[in-house]
Amino acid sequence: MAKTRRGKKSSLWRGLLKFLVWMAALGAVVVAAYMVFLDIKLRERLDSRKYELPARVFARPLELANGRVMHPDALEAEFDALGYKRVDLADDPGEWSREGMTYRVYRRAFVHADGKAPAAVATFTLRNDEIRNLKSGADNPREFRLDAAFIGSLLGGGDDRSPVRLSELSDSLLGPTLIAVEDRYFVHHFGVSPRGIARAFRANLEAGEVVQGGSTITQQLVKNIFFDHKPSLWRKINEALMAVLLEFHYDKGYILQEYMNEVWLGQQGSRAIYGFGLASQFYFQQPVTALEPHQIALLVGLAKGASYYNPWRHPKRALERRNVVLDVMHEQGLIDDAQLKKYRAMPLGVVAAAGVGQNPYPAFSERVVQELEPYYSYEELRTAGLRVYTTLAPSVQRIAERTLEQQLEKIEKDRQLQEKALQGAIVLVDNATGEVLTMVGDRRPRYPGFNRALEARRQVGSLIKPAVFLAALEQPRFYNLMTLLQDTELEEQMPNGDIWSPANFDKRSHGMVPLYLVLAKSYNQATARLGIELGVESVVNTLRRLGISADLPRVPALFLGAAELTPFEVAGMYQTMANGGEHVQLRTVLAVTGPDGDDLQSFRRRAKRSVDDVPAYLIRYGLEQVMREGTGRNAYRRLPNSIAFAGKSGTTNNGRDSWFSGFSPDTTAVVWIGRDDNTGTGLTGSTGALPVWTEIMRQLPHRHGRVVPPRGVEVLRVSDKGERMGRCSGGREMPFSIETELRAAPGCEQGRDNLRGWFRGWFDRDSQQQQREQQRRDSERMTPGWGIDPQRERQQREQEERRDDEEEPLSLPQGWRR
Template identity: 35%
Template structure:
């Protein structure tokens, strides 16, 4: 009997095959192969029939899990290849990486008041760039807390943040979140447009990696807070702090910092000037995030939440912006093209500017509807031409049109001092008498405001009472061209029509040039060029421009200036501007009203300040009898009382210790002896009167 062990019949051992997970492969040893023959022989000699012994297991196919794993790997590889190609394509649309550089920030123009406080920022950004070192630590951290809390951990792209935002948005829990890091937002602001496309997001990610590789985290954060947009034309945290809170960024509180950080998500919707409740709600989320991350103490967080920030009332649309606009209009004449941040020092007194704004807006609020007056302007100068206050309208936030410097309106009788000055220079005196009676010039028959006539009247009284007939006669007498030259000599630059109606102020002028011309009376006869810029420096303090003493030189003889001052002082004492008298001060001026009460003016002055007020409507609609002697005088008086409250009274030039009417200089001649000037009219002999009556209609 054969030994079974010797036959090589060994037990088959199952072994896992490397080629497939879980597939059983039966491996036979060499002895197994040798024993097959014996087995066959036994079956032939009467052993068990074929197929009755143990069956060989069949090879099974791959499991579903294995197939999924396989195709997942394949699909992942193809996606990686496709993504790499997509990134390469969009990267090719960008400038070469080795040529990338941070775009230069547009220059800022900081405009300062005479005391060094900030009036406004101008330029594309609305504020200067400010280093992190100048800011309270909680301010930049507020942006990290709400916009990118893993800013200091990620490499420019934050997969963890993207995943968290995805699942949070998917679940609908809390506020919708985005996955962009601060670095990605910075990349978008620096290099890309604001369009929302997949292409831009890919380029944004590429640029974010480049930024992270070339700048430190603090450098990136500083770039971000100085470039991000906060709404209302403010780019950067300094511009935003000034715009919304009226203070520099270094002075903001925790609650204000939180509101600024919350703004960047939606500047228009969350602006505290437009939607304060939404802005405060967003700021509360920022404060909570800052406390959670340890950026502020719990005590500071409670204070910030209990006392939320509010926008500075009226700061954004303040009238100082009209003065700032004037600065920008003339700046090119002094410094040319601005290529870096500069600081402009001005002559504007912030106290006087605020007083001028209040005087104008409060009077219009109280009486504008009664007089049907919608707009106004106020200009105040020192007698040397330095602009101390300039208000170009009742509300800058509603209208940026500068009615003080740009609008040209008929000055009415406020133009008459130039006519009377020409008459005095032609040899007349304040005591010269002219006839107040109807006048007709080639069919034009101007009337007095009162529509009555006083007969013979001195020039002093005629100017004080604003008698139209006398002014017209004087204009024709000295010649309209002479009047034009006198006005231009004193600083009127607008075109003037040399005709008879010029004496009644029918040629249009701006408030600034009219007030500037009156400064020659206030300083005793020196012509001035109104100016608002005192100096310009670079941001690091290098002088670019410094104003030198300039002007138009002497334009009125001192004695004649004294006569004009005495005559216009009478306007406030007994004439059309009696409401404008300033107790304790020598003051002078002239009212003006244009045809159909469209424009109402008063320009008045002391020895230390000249101010002019215009009131009317932008569309030229007539007012309800607003004349120079009522509402403009009231605005002027209200302003001047505040402006001069802390100053020592100064006498008008030529009137200190002198009689009210100064004597005429010896060189003056009577009107009858004065030589004719261009287009001048000399009182005729009786034999000639008929011809002139036919030519001019004068009786």
């Protein structure tokens, strides 16, 4: 009986064991099958994974060259925009130093649109605000180009990152610090670290709360790629299994690099900051390779919880966490005692929160997107990681932003206006190239809201008048700068029966006034009479040739500024007059490449001769008199008298809009001031926009001396009635088209001097050549600012003269065609 009982018991155990073996085998099959499923899922995801990166935008690179004018403030503003650090002696990329007026700058390696430039050192001296003795190593280069400042990315929101390669970080403490803090056994474990789990368990037990996690870097990478951050046992099991698989297929270097690019390190609205590459720019405006140990410590510390340790919202927490990481770095021998003491005593050093936008120049970037839209889809701009090289000049942008804010505050205070009541917009353009140097669309330049430079259509007032006078000067047999115009009251009946009767600003009539003075003084009555003589269509045609494509009212009020234009459109109109009648299509984009600098597409200068150079010179002279005798004369109280500035103020009814648009031989600038609700400001163009324009132009470089008249222009002495003075004394010198026939003043007939006049026509060419030679010498005398290279500028102008009426095609690589 006992034997039977023992047999039954043994049989039961054998059955149970057999069941357990079968269950274990089945479990092993299920686990194996699940592991195969996870393996397929992991490899498919990682092997096909491609970062979705917004287009990266860069400013124009600063080019240093002997003879180029560069004020120390402007030069150092360019260094700031690049995130270059001032040190005692620049010995590492991204540093600059100064001893007296001798500079040393260590350029970072950079991928330009036309190829890669290696890291290199240059030294030069600033003497009288001019670069001299430029050297790089043993060479004396013609120019030394710095890297282009990163100015933001396009189409914000969503996930954003700037991927780094582990090979770029071989000299950085980032990798060792990350391993020391996040996963000390990273190089030894196979995805899951029992020692790490045990260490975390003990630390949590001692603290009585969760203070440490046992996840490895590999597990964290798996979590970032495949799972959300909600804690659960099933997620932890999957993390562990996939971490083992990840270690089986990929080496440690790949895993660490991917983690560096995947870890979440901050948030800005809807924009998530992923990876140390972007976080370095976000918090310090520095490339990750340029970070110092205390900066690396802060970023590594943020990996534990970027919201909890946010350095702007919780600076005390962030500082404590950074110092904990520094202690670990010291414990692991990454920094010595002196460095630990030094870096623990340093502040966080993050940039101002207002300056970390995905797009710090929203007004300019909006135009960049507009120019790229015909060639790239929204998806390409948002995800393809394109590199966009632009025309933005950081130091000029800084001048414009600062000046607008300061001047608006001053105007509001002086006129007792409500604080922040006024708004403004600014556009600056290079006359010869059409490159947009600066665009400000809001007195808060970092605010990505309504872009007044591109979108605010406001009546332009007297800014449009030069088109009326240009239309007249294109008829040299009938009109010239001294043609007397009648400035008296007039009434013009409109098609609807209304009577249009414009008045002058001073409510007075001035009788017969020379054409140039009507322009300089901005007399409405005389301008309206001239426009009616010419006809609305003639003026509209002139505006079209100056570059205005907007809808224009076909009514006489057009002559006095009834058209609604944006500051950007006004800049294009005045650029044509500033550039001698050659209209250049304004552009913000120079080139676009793929993420690695390949697949280059160049956006070349597109220009055409739209106004003959003789009337273009004459209207320029008239606008110069606006600055000398008319509504812009206050500018010369702060500007050098030796520079040929030209421009025009504009004011609309009740002072709703205050405009000034003008140019030097090199740069056109447009300023608008007003209220968004379109109510009156009490400002004219001269009291509102002109001071802003003047202060900006005062800080930029310009050529001195007269602008040389083109062939076909002669300078004559005339009376105040526009009569040739001939052999008589007195009168004033004025430029005229050689097609203009002037009467001689009574008693001043030429007589035998006619022969001398005949000979003079032959010698005019020599005289003009002498003027040009003098202009060449004058061009090398410059005022301080963001930099002009006289020799290079002359060569460029000669090339551009040969390209008159040419439109250079845009080359679109096959790989980027839509």
